[in-house]
Amino acid sequence: NAGVTQTPKFQVLKTGQSMTLQCAQDMNHEYMSWYRQDPGMGLRLIHYSVGAGITDQGEVPNGYNVSRSTTEDFPLRLLSAAPSQTSVYFCASSRTGSHEQYFGPGTRLTVT
């Protein structure tokens, strides 16, 4: 049982490049979400999903796309990276009715 895994751990992009941050969980959790963490800002919700085929926007969705084709995977796509997207990204998952969310180890992204 690996919990929530994220790849890559580190990534450097140039402005305008695209990439996908991967998130997977092996706990059969219905709910998954993406957050970004910036200094002094706490974590802010980007997108979330309550099950396969269902996604919705969080507090800061602009510049990011998500899809949920399986219960296990919830990738986050940056279509055209901008320096403002330099951040640490966390994926989390939770089962229905549970109060606890499980967080992945994070991806540190730098956009130059």
Added chain:
Amino acid sequence: AQSVTQLDSHVSVSEGTPVLLRCNYSSSYSPSLFWYVQHPNKGLQLLLKYTSAATLVKGINGFEAEFKKSETSFHLTKPSAHMSDAAEYFCVVRASGAGSYQLTFGKGTKLSVIP
């Protein structure tokens, strides 16, 4: 809508002295409240949670928090700080209700422990 205010961005204590990290919340519904800890360059770990049961909640590593509805507060305490407690702490609120999973984070309190 819900919100969380962590009243101190940085708290410094001496090893062996008490820790108090303050958190006030705002929620339209009966909230669930959490404290998470993040050690440097690590992910987030759940310290404790309040989910409308006992108002005094005990967590891991000797931490506890008390839910005070009249004061809309959920302060985190520990009787005696240890060097390993140095980390950033986040107070988090989740609105109750079926299908409500979204978490709202405070901006964090960085705890320093002086030897």
